[in-house]
Amino acid sequence: MPSDRKVLVIGLDCATPQLVFDRWKEKLPNLKKLIDGGSYGLLESTIPPITVPAWMSMMTSKDPGTLGFYGFRNRKNYSYDEMFFATSTVVKEKTVWDILSEQGKKSIVVGVPPAYPPKPLNGNLLSCFLTPGPESDYTYPKELKSEIVTNCGGYIFDVMNFRTDDKEKLLRDIDELAENRFGVTKYLMQNKEWDFCMFVEMGVDRIHHGYWKYFDKEHVLYEPNSKYENAIQDFYIKIDQMIGELLSVAGDDTIVLVVSDHGAKRMDGGLCFNEWLMQEGYLTLKQKPEGRTQVKHDNIDWSKTKAWGSGGYYGRLFMNVKGREPNGIIPKEDYEKVRSELVEKLEALTDMQGKVMGTRAYRPEEIYSTVNNIAPDLIVLFGDLYWRSVGTVGFGSIHTLENDTGPDDANHAQHGIFIMYDPRGQQKKGKLEGTNIMDVGPTILNLFGIEPPRDMRGKIVK
Amino acid sequence: MEKSRNKDPKVTIKIPRPLYNNLKEIIAGSGFDSATDFIVYVLRDIISHELYRGKESLSAGEIDIIRKRLKALGYFS
Ligand SMILES: [Zn+2]
Numbered sequence: 316m317p318s319d320r321k322v323l324v325i326g327l328d329c330a331t332p333q334l335v336f337d338r339w340k341e342k343l344p345n346l347k348k349l350i351d352g353g354s355y356g357l358l359e360s361t362i363p364p365i366t367v368p369a370w371m372s373m374m375t376s377k378d379p380g381t382l383g384f385y386g387f388r389n390r391k392n393y394s395y396d397e398m399f400f401a402t403s404t405v406v407k408e409k410t411v412w413d414i415l416s417e418q419g420k421k422s423i424v425v426g427v428p429p430a431y432p433p434k435p436l437n438g439n440l441l442s443c444f445l446t447p448g449p450e451s452d453y454t455y456p457k458e459l460k461s462e463i464v465t466n467c468g469g470y471i472f473d474v475m476n477f478r479t480d481d482k483e484k485l486l487r488d489i490d491e492l493a494e495n496r497f498g499v500t501k502y503l504m505q506n507k508e509w510d511f512c513m514f515v516e517m518g519v520d521r522i523h524h525g526y527w528k529y530f531d532k533e534h535v536l537y538e539p540n541s542k543y544e545n546a547i548q549d550f551y552i553k554i555d556q557m558i559g560e561l562l563s564v565a566g567d568d569t570i571v572l573v574v575s576d577h578g579a580k581r582m583d584g585g586l587c588f589n590e591w592l593m594q595e596g597y598l599t600l601k602q603k604p605e606g607r608t609q610v611k612h613d614n615i616d617w618s619k620t621k622a623w624g625s626g627g628y629y630g631r632l633f634m635n636v637k638g639r640e641p642n643g644i645i646p647k648e649d650y651e652k653v654r655s656e657l658v659e660k661l662e663a664l665t666d667m668q669g670k671v672m673g674t675r676a677y678r679p680e681e682i683y684s685t686v687n688n689i690a691p692d693l694i695v696l697f698g699d700l701y702w703r704s705v706g707t708v709g710f711g712s713i714h715t716l717e718n719d720t721g722p723d724d725a726n727h728a729q730h731g732i733f734i735m736y737d738p739r740g741q742q743k744k745g746k747l748e749g750t751n752i753m754d755v756g757p758t759i760l761n762l763f764g765i766e767p768p769r770d771m772r773g774k775i776v777k
Numbered sequence: 778m779e780k781s782r783n784k785d786p787k788v789t790i791k792i793p794r795p796l797y798n799n800l801k802e803i804i805a806g807s808g809f810d811s812a813t814d815f816i817v818y819v820l821r822d823i824i825s826h827e828l829y830r831g832k833e834s835l836s837a838g839e840i841d842i843i844r845k846r847l848k849a850l851g852y853f854s
Binding site: 365366386387388400402403404416418419420421431432434435436437438444445447448451473475476477478508510521524609625626627628703704705706707723 | 804806807808809815818821822825834835838839840842843844846847849850851852853854
């Protein structure tokens with residue numbers, strides 16, 4: 316491959332293969348052109364399939380174990396409450412644009428999480444949705460910020476009030492977010508020199524979580540004939556039009572990738588992780604909860620607790636090990652026995668009808684090539700990810716249709732999308748099988764004629 | 778204060794000419810427009826690694842803002 320080509324990567328956080336490749340493809344002319352004229356397929360995400368670490372796994376071609384962060388919040392040490400936050404500075408592995416910078420290639424990078432605080436590169440970078448606020452220095456170089464404010468009216472990090480019942484306002488906010496970020500990216504593409512440009516749009520994720528139940532008839536809370544029935548579809552159509560604009564700016568010299576960090580699926584409910592651990596005798600609270608309440612570490616009777624869990628799109632389980640945690644009780648020699656017992660029980664969990672849910676509990680050392688920093692003792696995907704993990708206790712049952720963080724219709728799915736299109740038609744066309752999120756980095760380097768570093772774990776998609 | 782006396786935001790640093798010539802050769806045909814651009818990039822990269830090494834790069838207040846936002850988004854509970 317000659318190295319005079321440019322590469323544009325459009326990242327759509329949470330874009331879902333079933334919607335893009337099947338359900339709405341005919342309504343999305345620009346994406347359809349890329350799919351039909353290029354190669355495409357499912358993109359297998361990290362375990363867990365969460366924004367952080369997924370995007371960095373994609374851009375460094377390393378698994379979360381090697382990266383040393385497993386989600387937004389990670390244990391800093393074996394105390395019960397000290398956590399570190401996955402900011403840009405915890406990323407120690409080289410990203411695609413770090414390698415391109417070393418080779419003198421110029422990059423534009425917009426919103427690839429975690430990107431705050433912004434790190435230097437040969438080119439221009441804007442931070443991501445993990446930026447504290449508009450007063451923060453969110454650009455590299457620093458001077459770029461005032462240019463963005465002047466020419467694009469600023470940079471919107473995220474939808475600031477997601478948990479709202481004002482669905483009308485939320486839709487407008489999501490639209491505004493997308494328009495701003497596509498606009499900023501277009502501005503940079505037109506006004507800065509670049510060989511590589513990557514941009515991540517968050518609106519797709521936000522709209523899935525907010526409006527899924529209005530179109531998916533299989534959703535337990537499906538609301539027929541809602542005025543939001545087409546909200547997600549209309550948003551994809553809008554995104555498609557804006558992708559079209561970026562494509563015309565990119566021109567025929569540019570190879571285009573469209574990727575997502577994971578997919579989405581309907582959420583059937585929440586599995587009350589700590590409630591279950593209490594029922595099974597692994598977790599004991601000092602004071603019985605009155606009503607629904609979060610499990611605070613100072614209310615846990617550590618002398619009678621073997622394990623505790625935390626909530627989110629997936630579950631994290633931590634074990635209270637003697638000599639490791641401050642008040643640990645599991646003898647080191649029993650660690651594996653207790654952990655295996657937990658895996659077995661978790662994977663046998665049933666739904667409200669008594670059917671096995673398809674929960675998977677992963678031991679970090681079995682799924683990662685190496686385990687840096689402190690991973691959870693188990694990473695749990697409840698009910699094939701149709702169920703989220705609920706950390707709060709006091710629901711009176713281990714299943715709940717309500718969410719402890721407010722209304723949410725969708726969960727993350729293990730597979731995102733991968734599309735690669737060459738306007739000059741020099742790349743292979745057709746459906747791809749077995750593409751992994753770590754394949755994206757080496758594939759991009761290869762398009763520039765750069766041999767991927769040996770420690771990149773992915774393979775080149777050709 | 779040093780700051781008030783020096784209004785110019787840039788300073789001049791002297792480096793050996795052979796080094797400069799080598800740098801010019803390395804960056805020829807690359808995306809760096811000048812040896813200065815290249816030196817600034819490399820130095821900023823080193824400094825950012827040093828600044829952030831082993832310490833929290835965000836203040837407790839900033840982390841709290843982000844944590845609340847993420848919680849509202851449903852990433853964790
Ligand atoms: Zn995501």
